Amino acid sequence: MQDIIKNKKQSKNALRIVEKTIPVLLFAAAFVSVITTVGIVFTLIGETIMFFREVSFFEFYSGTVLRPLSPVDPQFSILPLIMGTLMTTLIAVLVAVPIGLTTAIYLSEYASKRARKVLKPMIEVLAGIPTIVYGFFAFTFVTPVLRDVIPGLSATNALSPGIVMGIMIIPLVASLSEDAMNSVPNSMREGAMALGATQLEVTFRVVIPAAISGIIASFVLGISRAIGETMIVTIASGSSKNFTFDITQSMQTMTAYIVEVTSGDAAAGTPIYYSIYAVAMTLFVFTLTMNMLARYISKRFREVY
Amino acid sequence: MATTLRKNREIKIENKLNEEPVSKDNKVIYDTRGLNLWYGETQALKNIDLPIQENHVTAIIGPSGCGKSTYIKTLNRMVELVPSVRTTGEILYRGKNIFERSYRVEELRTRVGMVFQKPNPFPKSIFENVAYGPKVHGIRDKKILKDIVEKSLKGAAIWEEVKDRLNENAYGLSGGQQQRLCIARCLAIEPDVILMDEPTSALDPKSTLKVEELVQELKKNYSIVIVTHNMQQAARISDKTAFFLNGEVVEFDQTDRVFSTPQDLRTEDYITGRFG
Amino acid sequence: MATTLRKNREIKIENKLNEEPVSKDNKVIYDTRGLNLWYGETQALKNIDLPIQENHVTAIIGPSGCGKSTYIKTLNRMVELVPSVRTTGEILYRGKNIFERSYRVEELRTRVGMVFQKPNPFPKSIFENVAYGPKVHGIRDKKILKDIVEKSLKGAAIWEEVKDRLNENAYGLSGGQQQRLCIARCLAIEPDVILMDEPTSALDPKSTLKVEELVQELKKNYSIVIVTHNMQQAARISDKTAFFLNGEVVEFDQTDRVFSTPQDLRTEDYITGRFG
Amino acid sequence: MKQPEMKQEEYIDLDLVNRKMNKRLMLNKAVKYLFLVSTFIGLVVLAILLYRVAMDSAGWIDWQFLTDRLSSNPEIAGIRGAITGTLWLMLIVGPVTMILGISTAIYLEEYAKRGRLHSFIQTNIANLAGVPSIVFGILGLTVFVRMFGFGASVIAGALTMSLLVLPIVVVSAQEAIRSVPGFLREASYGMGATKWQTIKNVVLPASIPGIATGVILALSRAIGETAPLVVLGIPALLIPVPSGPMDNFTALPMQIYYWTIDAVLVHEYANLAAATIVVLLLVLFILNSLAILIRAKFQKRY
Amino acid sequence: ACGEGEEGGTSEEAATSGAEETDGNNTEENNNEAGEELSGTVAIDGSGTVYPLMARIAEEFMINEQEGVSVEVSRAGTSAGMQRFVNGETDLSNASREIREEEIEELEANGIESREYKVALDGLTIVIHPDNDWANEMTEEEIKEIFVTGNITESDEIMWSDIRSDWPDEQVNFYGPNENHGTNEFFVEEIIDEQDLVQTINLQQEYSTLVTLISEDENAIGFFGYGYYANNTDELEAVAIDFGDGPVEPSLDTIEEDGEYGPFTRPVFTNLSINSAQEKPEVKAFAEYVFEVADDLAGDTGFAPLPEEELNEQLEDVQSIQ
Numbered sequence A: 001m002q003d004i005i006k007n008k009k010q011s012k013n014a015l016r017i018v019e020k021t022i023p024v025l026l027f028a029a030a031f032v033s034v035i036t037t038v039g040i041v042f043t044l045i046g047e048t049i050m051f052f053r054e055v056s057f058f059e060f061y062s063g064t065v066l067r068p069l070s071p072v073d074p075q076f077s078i079l080p081l082i083m084g085t086l087m088t089t090l091i092a093v094l095v096a097v098p099i100g101l102t103t104a105i106y107l108s109e110y111a112s113k114r115a116r117k118v119l120k121p122m123i124e125v126l127a128g129i130p131t132i133v134y135g136f137f138a139f140t141f142v143t144p145v146l147r148d149v150i151p152g153l154s155a156t157n158a159l160s161p162g163i164v165m166g167i168m169i170i171p172l173v174a175s176l177s178e179d180a181m182n183s184v185p186n187s188m189r190e191g192a193m194a195l196g197a198t199q200l201e202v203t204f205r206v207v208i209p210a211a212i213s214g215i216i217a218s219f220v221l222g223i224s225r226a227i228g229e230t231m232i233v234t235i236a237s238g239s240s241k242n243f244t245f246d247i248t249q250s251m252q253t254m255t256a257y258i259v260e261v262t263s264g265d266a267a268a269g270t271p272i273y274y275s276i277y278a279v280a281m282t283l284f285v286f287t288l289t290m291n292m293l294a295r296y297i298s299k300r301f302r303e304v305y
Numbered sequence B, C: 001m002a003t004t005l006r007k008n009r010e011i012k013i014e015n016k017l018n019e020e021p022v023s024k025d026n027k028v029i030y031d032t033r034g035l036n037l038w039y040g041e042t043q044a045l046k047n048i049d050l051p052i053q054e055n056h057v058t059a060i061i062g063p064s065g066c067g068k069s070t071y072i073k074t075l076n077r078m079v080e081l082v083p084s085v086r087t088t089g090e091i092l093y094r095g096k097n098i099f100e101r102s103y104r105v106e107e108l109r110t111r112v113g114m115v116f117q118k119p120n121p122f123p124k125s126i127f128e129n130v131a132y133g134p135k136v137h138g139i140r141d142k143k144i145l146k147d148i149v150e151k152s153l154k155g156a157a158i159w160e161e162v163k164d165r166l167n168e169n170a171y172g173l174s175g176g177q178q179q180r181l182c183i184a185r186c187l188a189i190e191p192d193v194i195l196m197d198e199p200t201s202a203l204d205p206k207s208t209l210k211v212e213e214l215v216q217e218l219k220k221n222y223s224i225v226i227v228t229h230n231m232q233q234a235a236r237i238s239d240k241t242a243f244f245l246n247g248e249v250v251e252f253d254q255t256d257r258v259f260s261t262p263q264d265l266r267t268e269d270y271i272t273g274r275f276g
Numbered sequence D: 001m002k003q004p005e006m007k008q009e010e011y012i013d014l015d016l017v018n019r020k021m022n023k024r025l026m027l028n029k030a031v032k033y034l035f036l037v038s039t040f041i042g043l044v045v046l047a048i049l050l051y052r053v054a055m056d057s058a059g060w061i062d063w064q065f066l067t068d069r070l071s072s073n074p075e076i077a078g079i080r081g082a083i084t085g086t087l088w089l090m091l092i093v094g095p096v097t098m099i100l101g102i103s104t105a106i107y108l109e110e111y112a113k114r115g116r117l118h119s120f121i122q123t124n125i126a127n128l129a130g131v132p133s134i135v136f137g138i139l140g141l142t143v144f145v146r147m148f149g150f151g152a153s154v155i156a157g158a159l160t161m162s163l164l165v166l167p168i169v170v171v172s173a174q175e176a177i178r179s180v181p182g183f184l185r186e187a188s189y190g191m192g193a194t195k196w197q198t199i200k201n202v203v204l205p206a207s208i209p210g211i212a213t214g215v216i217l218a219l220s221r222a223i224g225e226t227a228p229l230v231v232l233g234i235p236a237l238l239i240p241v242p243s244g245p246m247d248n249f250t251a252l253p254m255q256i257y258y259w260t261i262d263a264v265l266v267h268e269y270a271n272l273a274a275a276t277i278v279v280l281l282l283v284l285f286i287l288n289s290l291a292i293l294i295r296a297k298f299q300k301r302y
Numbered sequence E: 001a002c003g004e005g006e007e008g009g010t011s012e013e014a015a016t017s018g019a020e021e022t023d024g025n026n027t028e029e030n031n032n033e034a035g036e037e038l039s040g041t042v043a044i045d046g047s048g049t050v051y052p053l054m055a056r057i058a059e060e061f062m063i064n065e066q067e068g069v070s071v072e073v074s075r076a077g078t079s080a081g082m083q084r085f086v087n088g089e090t091d092l093s094n095a096s097r098e099i100r101e102e103e104i105e106e107l108e109a110n111g112i113e114s115r116e117y118k119v120a121l122d123g124l125t126i127v128i129h130p131d132n133d134w135a136n137e138m139t140e141e142e143i144k145e146i147f148v149t150g151n152i153t154e155s156d157e158i159m160w161s162d163i164r165s166d167w168p169d170e171q172v173n174f175y176g177p178n179e180n181h182g183t184n185e186f187f188v189e190e191i192i193d194e195q196d197l198v199q200t201i202n203l204q205q206e207y208s209t210l211v212t213l214i215s216e217d218e219n220a221i222g223f224f225g226y227g228y229y230a231n232n233t234d235e236l237e238a239v240a241i242d243f244g245d246g247p248v249e250p251s252l253d254t255i256e257e258d259g260e261y262g263p264f265t266r267p268v269f270t271n272l273s274i275n276s277a278q279e280k281p282e283v284k285a286f287a288e289y290v291f292e293v294a295d296d297l298a299g300d301t302g303f304a305p306l307p308e309e310e311l312n313e314q315l316e317d318v319q320s321i322q
């Protein structure tokens, strides 16, 4: 046997070449993701610069009036869009975080194995529904229902898509939080239970503190998902570019603005056209920051055990 | 095999004893009667009868997988955390059947502390670890908590080592210190019985020694059930020893007798190192 | 402690021996010289000198964490799978330093088989498990492969049990069978040395016995290094025993001597069960 | 050892503990039900949503709808083109993300040294996962549609989607590779196998279920995405069915989008949109069941 | 032209594989006599307003005329479509406004010759809530006045009673498509003479949003193309406009350039690339078809047809392209 192996020296050499080339190929593949990021930055940066040649950086980030299409006096300020984005995101987070977290707690700490096996995939279906469907749902169902309760609510508003976006990201928050809680070793739960703690006390005083980094990271990911969500707000939030806190009125998010302009009338070379790149760039930086934050948080708050 | 002989107990407890004993000294605190336990389809404990006496150290030995952990976890019903578990028979704790519907398991666990194989402190400060139990049970008073923490840490013979770093994370401690911290945590709720599942198996020799000494010390005030795979340890520290095999109690007697004149061939095989 | 005495070896090897031996019977196949090993910052092996003889069974004993596994994994450089590992010193395998740059680790591992603590068959058929090694080394011929598989399974004393189910998944076997399958898998490349890291610690008594018998059998053709925490086992099956403590070799001698007249107090403490 | 006199019940008043126990147990129970209710909120919304879609689509899904081509007449309109377009997308996105994703994962898990480069690529992938899909749309428009001159073809859409879902595949493949137990690798190395042999023969086969699950999840994300396609400029009216990667195409979510916004002109379009949603959900459901099935079937055999 | 009953490439394979062969033949002869089978693609983009009509025509063309030709209609909007047209990406570009000077220059610079054709007429419709029983009729002047900023009150918070004193004392809510739409441009440029719209107006991108908003607001008044009203008569009511000869309801009959609703009527356009028409017979065939059927199909999609003569003139113009 060892002799046969010796005799296979020939193929050994071929093997060595394979061993050498494979990592190179794999690295090339891994680099595609880097190229993608570079690609995104390059696509956005050129046009963004063009935009800031025509519109002052200061005005863009400090003004409150966005009237890109006005033939007489176009004004570019991203604040109304940021406000729209923040408002819808805030609402979404207010829906998704409590429901997502309690769902995670229920699944991870209370539910029987069988119940979890049934409930978890069902909840995850929520994440699989195309956002366009949610948009439709928000506009034709949630808004009318809400209007029965809230008289002043406009047919397009920030509230309804915010809520629906929240529902959409429940599974994300629930899933990731549940993972974080599941990875808390059982020995810790046992330690607490052996002291006579109830399930609730175990959960809130041991499991959640131990899983907090993962839980917060899930919130942050949920937030960045909400920030980047497009179709729900495009359909259900209208296109008013008001700088307002009034969530009962139509608002526009950064993403919806990009859809409006790209599917609209903007001619290349005009400030409107360039403005979508400046908005996209801002959006990119926003989500980038959120992700960095998520990573920082999971590192910073990771409990050692 | 070097067996450290212990002072003989006056009263010989019959294996499979069923009558309640009378003398205070050998009062049965935990009485297991006809206990069977299944994980799903597989039976892990078979018709266990085992009286555990107050202020004794009862050692449970046996090869891996024989059901030692399962049994000790049944004593505080921790085994029920495994969803598929089913039991028949009864365990009387101070005369009350812990499997009864009305029996509140949290109350049981307040009386019966547990120390695990791997030290499992919470990822909190040393202080918070020890204070956890009292806090859960409603003690809020800072001063009382401080007293309890100090007393428990002293009881677990770790006070001197940690008194200056009570606010540091428990994971900064060595394994042996962590294990003693867990014992302190368990003492903080002033239990009646302490269950220990191979408490030294993850520890180095020196820490092992410390914990063993501690067990001897604690015996004065607590009843202790200790699982161990280290026969020398069982011989050194326990008053009574139960030998488990395949979910059954093969032999249960005074420790010195189990190690010097085992009644069952399988026990002999095991303690002479034929298997395990 | 029951020690099975083995026929005395003629030549007493000095601990920390440095000269190459001459007689065939005690030819040193692996010579470890001044080996240090670090995992990141922590040193796991400290200045190890250990000559391992051909066609002997060398047992390595010691408490948990003393570096037994680390050492045995260093012998076939498997320890390098941990990224932060750093070594100094040398290990000569048949006179060549395995840490040398030009040394091809795959070749080394082809000569030196390894059996692990937990049986680790591949999630493939029994046949494929045994044929894995030969295939990796370029043997494609169906007939040759079949012969190798049969021979190896026979060598591992498991052929009779599995010959009718060679195409079934290896995970259908019992733990003991799996472990013997892993030994067969290792025999398939006809190694020179077999390293075993607590090969029976996850097995039941019966399977343990089988594997022990097998080791005795294999000794005729292979040099074997076996790590075990079971001192009785070391005493039963090995010719030489090295006692590790905190990454150091405290004692290395003929097995009977280590167990009957240990030179070092720590060895004595350990084998009399003071710790571990 | 100094032994303080430990008297029982010195601090812990058992009566008090027992009295508090009632409250604690009750709270525990109450909260448990609260959490259960909360868990069901999402499901209730899901049920309403599905019910409404089902009602709107009732009577509109039939063989003709599935197999006919697009038309502005709702009575004869079908989604054969959109279905085919979506299938084409999957056909390209699947292999592309699988190859790129697995390669990246292997590189990161098995080859890359844990250092700057490794953490740079890893961070980069995590960031890409958070980039809004519409930004990927802009990237695709600039690079694939314009620069490469693919137009709004299947290949341009598929490549855009591939980049969009790549992080999903990479992360799940990484997880799958990581969860291949070390002892399997050791067994292979122990036989003298080289690194690539070990990866090819042991690591990849063992991680296939995890990878497959990741690819399926990535696919279901890809076929549900609308925003990038809107930016790419998929034609609203496209009657021919795409027959190759270079053909122009439309996909199910685009059809839903256009029919939704045009329902204001022809009310029946709302029904067509709902019917298309049902079809899309059905595809997603099948994909997800497949993922669950794979997960269950191959769950930890070692 | 009639392709009916002929064996066209029903399957997609036939459609594309046939493409190359016939393509070669046609460019040689460069004619497209009736009955000849064409293949290839006609790419159209541009106005979302014109889209329904053009999509309808394209569909009829593919069913009844040339099964082998794929007409792809996109709806990026007038200007965005024009951008693609200028780059030579499309063969026709729909527009809800006339081509701009800069666009013509760019076309010239790119060597593309194009011609602008009218396709149909759209009547700008003023809509209100169906429960609104006071503002069913308004004068042209009233419309022009109330939609302009600062005309009635400084704050642009206008009460119905500010318009006519017997109307309710409730605030008017204005709605309309945003500047992304040619409709907005037409309204501002042609109806209110480039004055600014009231500040309180709610401008939206999607017509579906507008229809919903107005249908749920009793004090709403809004404007958009006739098609969006015609398909939502249950939820909306059109204001009859008095252009001086009594109130006129917008309808397919009244929307004519010289019709009673004339002042609020605008043409919608398509721009044809002459280069494409010369090189690709299918483009020319389709362009001809547009003017053959525009009058039949306009009504179905909410447009009024152009006068017969005008269509014929344009048809001849297309036919004359060599």
Ligand SMILES: Nc1ncnc2c1ncn2[C@@H]1O[C@H](COP(=O)(O)OP(=O)(O)OP(=O)(O)O)[C@@H](O)[C@H]1O
Pocket (backbone or CB within 6 Å): B039, B044, B062, B063, B064, B065, B066, B067, B068, B069, B070, B071, B082, B229
């Ligand atoms: N959660 C579980 N589900 C199913 N079977 C289990 C579970 N836990 C233990 N078992 C089985 O029950 C039997 C007894 O297990 P147990 O852990 O009590 O053994 P043990 O004596 O403590 O062993 P060790 O010395 O290895 O800790 C074993 O066969 C084990 O496989």
Ligand SMILES: Nc1ncnc2c1ncn2[C@@H]1O[C@H](COP(=O)(O)OP(=O)(O)OP(=O)(O)O)[C@@H](O)[C@H]1O
Pocket (backbone or CB within 6 Å): C039, C042, C044, C062, C063, C064, C065, C066, C067, C068, C069, C070, C071, C082, C229
């Ligand atoms: N991958 C690793 N990274 C860092 N430290 C390690 C690693 N593996 C082992 N060690 C450390 O090296 C020391 C020796 O470990 P090793 O596994 O060799 O012990 P062992 O004698 O085999 O113990 P056991 O009987 O428990 O298997 C221990 O202190 C351990 O914590």
Ligand SMILES: [Mg+2]
Pocket (backbone or CB within 6 Å): B068, B069, B070
């Ligand atoms: Mg155990």
Ligand SMILES: [Mg+2]
Pocket (backbone or CB within 6 Å): C068, C069, C070, C197
């Ligand atoms: Mg080891």
Ligand SMILES: O=P([O-])([O-])[O-]
Pocket (backbone or CB within 6 Å): A265, E046, E047, E048, E049, E050, E077, E078, E079, E095, E096, E180, E181, E182, E183
């Ligand atoms: O989409 P428009 O026709 O209004 O430009």
